[in-house]
Amino acid sequence: MIAATTFTGQKVALFGLGGSGIVTARALVAGGANLVAWDDNPESVQRARDEGIVTHDLREIDWSEIASFVLSPGVPLTHPKPHWSVDLARQAGVEIIGDIEIFCRERRASQSNAPFVAITGTNGKSTTTALIAHILASSGRDTQLGGNIGTAVLSLDPPAAHRFFVVECSSYQIDLAPSLDPTAGILLNLSPDHLDRHGSMENYAAIKERLVAGSDVAIVGVDDDFSAAIAERIGTSGAKLVRISKERALADGLFAQSNRIVQAGSTDERTIVDLADHPTLKGAHNAQNTAAAIAACLAVGLSEAEIEDGIRTFPGLKHRMQPVGRRGAVVFVNDSKATNADAAAPALSSFTDIHWILGGLPKAGGITSLQPFFSRISKAYLIGEAAPDFAATLGEAVPYEISGTLDLAVTHAARDAAESTAGAPVVLLSPACASFDQYRNFEVRGDAFVAAVAGLDGVEMLVPFAKESD
Incomplete structure (x- = not known):
């Protein structure tokens, strides 16, 4: 851990006690800061208290004593409107920084x-x-x-x-x-x-x-x-x-x-x-x-x-155009990190005979910009909130089905890809969407894809995966 010694003896307020926030709180305490921390989630506050971190509602502290305010990057700083803690810090003229600045x-x-x-x-x-x-x-x-x-x-x-x-x-x-x-x-x-x-x-x-x-x-x-x-x-x-x-x-x-x-x-x-x-x-x-x-x-x-x-010798990045399984000529590729259309374009440009699983929580612009790649797609399998809008964009240019859920999309895409005669069929999860309508984050979505692939009969897994015992 990097102890935040540049804050020794200073009174520091912190908001956001999630993953990076709790690490930042520990670093500040280790460096000798006089820290007071808070979060809108009572469970996060309690976990911090269990570690001995001083917590107090930042709406009730004396901001004139605060030298620096450390904000979790997941908390709005400016848009759509500043978090209430940001307003309090600005009113008091306190600098607002994050963990990268401390580093x-x-x-x-x-x-x-x-x-x-x-x-x-x-x-x-x-x-x-x-x-x-x-x-x-x-x-x-x-x-x-x-x-x-x-x-x-x-x-x-x-x-x-x-x-x-x-x-x-x-x-x-x-x-x-x-x-x-x-x-x-x-x-x-x-x-x-x-x-x-x-x-x-x-x-x-x-x-x-x-x-x-x-x-x-x-x-x-x-x-x-x-x-x-x-x-x-x-x-x-x-x-x-x-x-x-x-x-x-x-x-x-x-x-x-x-x-x-x-x-x-x-x-x-x-x-x-x-x-x-x-x-x-x-x-x-x-x-x-x-x-x-x-x-x-x-x-x-x-x-x-x-x-x-x-x-x-680079092995690639998990959830980014990651080959995870093979069944016969069909390769299953996990590109769950493609959370917008621009991020999905690289995978679509890298394969042909694509059985494309996409959808989730849509972002601005949808998938219209991906139309130049539609000729590479044998069929699309739509999941999540974006399914109706994406179906309208695909129209008659790409055969599609509204699968709804990822596990069903994997099953149907694997079945259809197995019948391909093109020679190099790929079942590709490249959602062009955020995951938050169905999954906590893109990592969980990618892991769910890997699990669904591993559950298919006859698949040789290319990544470590332990199936649950009966």
């Missing part, structure tokens, strides 16, 4: 030269984060992986000169980290997402820009207009910039050319790695992820040979 302050105070890679973007950030961590770890570096990828950043080992930190950052976390200053910062791409929490695409992009604007080396994808404009601003400022692209050749930067990742500079172009036969880095989106990972690893001192070796 940045601890790193600066103790080991400012500890290599720190931060990754953001609408899509691809978890795969990129995992790939960078794998490359570093496989090269023998002490690697700490955390942030939005699922491990609270303050639960990692403390900063040290030899220790490499790889941290995925959501827009919510960046918004609470005003002094975010990674060694290498990555912005992969931007498309509409979380606009209910940020108010507009312009606000969302401005928050994401902070991560790369504060980096020693900024690595920016330039395949969408918002990101390209950010790269232009950073380049004009004179900061060190590496552009990446999955769509076109660059005069300077890293770009995809067929299956190759090419580095271009002032004198030459050369291939860093070829992904043609890589089992888990298929598709143009993974070319972008790989280019970003290469740029970041070069920025923190790895050799090209170390990077290539790490890429070659």
